Amino acid sequence: MIQHHLKTRLLLGIIALGWLLVGAPLAHADEHRHADGRWLVLGGDIAEILGALDADINVVARDDTVLYPPEMAALPSVGYLRQLSAESVLSVQPDHVLAAGHAGPKEVLEQLEAVGLEVALINAPPSLDAMAEKVRAVGQLTNRSQEADALAATLNEKLDRLANLPALPSTRAMFIMQHSGLTPRAAGSNTAAHTALEAVGLENAFAEMQGYHSVGAEALAREAPDIVVVSERGLAAMGGEDALWQLPGMALTPAGREQQFIVINDQALLGFGPRTPDQLLTLRQGVEALLGITATAQLSP
Numbered sequence: 001m002i003q004h005h006l007k008t009r010l011l012l013g014i015i016a017l018g019w020l021l022v023g024a025p026l027a028h029a030d031e032h033r034h035a036d037g038r039w040l041v042l043g044g045d046i047a048e049i050l051g052a053l054d055a056d057i058n059v060v061a062r063d064d065t066v067l068y069p070p071e072m073a074a075l076p077s078v079g080y081l082r083q084l085s086a087e088s089v090l091s092v093q094p095d096h097v098l099a100a101g102h103a104g105p106k107e108v109l110e111q112l113e114a115v116g117l118e119v120a121l122i123n124a125p126p127s128l129d130a131m132a133e134k135v136r137a138v139g140q141l142t143n144r145s146q147e148a149d150a151l152a153a154t155l156n157e158k159l160d161r162l163a164n165l166p167a168l169p170s171t172r173a174m175f176i177m178q179h180s181g182l183t184p185r186a187a188g189s190n191t192a193a194h195t196a197l198e199a200v201g202l203e204n205a206f207a208e209m210q211g212y213h214s215v216g217a218e219a220l221a222r223e224a225p226d227i228v229v230v231s232e233r234g235l236a237a238m239g240g241e242d243a244l245w246q247l248p249g250m251a252l253t254p255a256g257r258e259q260q261f262i263v264i265n266d267q268a269l270l271g272f273g274p275r276t277p278d279q280l281l282t283l284r285q286g287v288e289a290l291l292g293i294t295a296t297a298q299l300s301p
Contacts, residue, residue, distance in 0.1 A: 040092060042081040043100025046122060047072045048273035049135050050098075052151055055142040061092035063103075067267055068275075086111040096120065098141065126192055128199060131272055132156050151274060158277035159199075162284065165296050168201040171287070174225035174255065175204070176244075177266065178234045183214040184247055185234075192270035197229070200284040200297075217249025226254045227290060229283070231266035262286040 039057050041047045044065040050057070051069035059072060063081040067073045078088040081103040089097070089112055097112060101123030113119050122137050124130040132152035139148020175187040175197055187193030188209035197204045205225040206215065215223075230244065238244060241261070250256035264283055268275040284297035 037095030038093060039096045039098055040078065040089060040094035041066060041072065041098050042078075042084070042103045043122075044068065044267060045134065045271045045273035046098055046100050046138060048271060048275060049138045049151075050142065052274035053135075053139055053142065053144040053147050055138070055144050057142050060094060084108045086115075089117075090115070098122070098138070100124075126195075126272055128159055128195065128272065128276070131159075131274075131276065134272075135274070155274065155277050158281065162199060162277065162280055162297070165201065165284065168287065168293070169291065171202055171227060171291065172205040172223070172225045172254075173197050173202040173227045173229055173287075174206060174220075174223070174253075176228060176230040176234050177212055178231070178237060183216050184238070185212050186215045187212055192272065193229075193266075196269055196280060196283065199280050200287060202227070202229075202287065217247075217252070220247070220249035221252040224253050226258075226260065227287065228255045228261040230261060230263055232263055233266065235263055260290050262290070 037058065038060045040061045041050060041059050042063045042065075044067060047059075047062060047066040048068055050059065051072065059075065061076045061078055062072055063084070064077050064079060065081055066075075066077075076092060078084065078092060081100065082105075084104065086108050089108070094117060097109075097117055097119045099109075099119065099121050101121050103109065103121065109119055109121075120141055122134055124134040124137075132155055135152045135155065136145070136148045139145045139151075174184075175191075175193040176184045177187055177193060178185045186206050187197075187204065188211055189204065189207045190210050191212060193212075194204050194207065205223040206213075206219075228244065228250075235241070235244060238247070241259075244261065245251065245256055245259060255261065262283060265275075265279060269279040269283065270276075281297045285295060288295055288297060
């Protein structure tokens with residue numbers, strides 16, 4: 001499921017940018033070699049895994065999606081991980097690049113390898129099932145295999161606990177990721193938010209649409225969500241709770257009439273990193289509280 005693309009080349013001369021990188025062939029590098037040098041981390045989930053493993057590596061920079069843990073969020077950014085430039089990456093003088101599989105463009109990663117950087121891509125589908133293997137892959141690269149095995153087991157145990165909770169009454173939910181103008185941007189199928197809603201036992205009211213789209217008053221009234229799940233950033237962008245209920249069409253929904261909503265940390269919930277299982281259990285607790293169900297979801301066994 002997870003493929004590692006690790007490649008290093010010897011830099012034979014001084015590159016035009018004015019500094020020298022020397023790499024050792026990976027075939028001759030042992031596991032301890034991986035933890036040496038300066039690291040650039042690309043991908044919020046990868047950074048969270050490093051933090052959870054307390055990986056003792058010298059992370060010197062990140063991309064814009066790395067917002068947790070705080071010590072990594074405070075590092076210099078090289079830009080957005082899908083729109084990297086070789087110049088920006090090389091400016092922080094890394095020896096290693098540890099990246100989520102969707103980092104790119106591909107041509108830029110190839111340029112980085114060509115000047116001697118070791119690039120490790122963690123290719124994992126955006127699914128809950130892939131989290132444990134992703135953790136183990138990062139652990140192997142940073143001399144934290146034992147810690148990674150323990151963390152992976154803990155994450156799987158929490159996901160199993162969630163999967164084994166009693167079924168909820170049929171409840172339709174709307175997930176608002178962000179807000180623009182007078183229309184909320186809701187999550188359809190094939191999104192991390194859709195996966196999260198299903199994982200806690202909710203029905204996605206907008207499952208028939210693909211991806212994230214703005215939805216108007218007519219669509220809100222037609223799909224009639226019982227609960228609104230909204231990101232902290234999305235709620236702040238629209239002006240708070242009062243603004244949420246004033247969205248066109250919201251008053252025509254069961255959620256609007258009963259003013260039933262849950263605010264979540266979208267980065268923790270949807271990043272499919274170490275914080276995700278606890279956030280899912282917290283979301284489930286919030287749903288149970290709104291539905292008046294005796295709590296079945298617990299953060300501890």
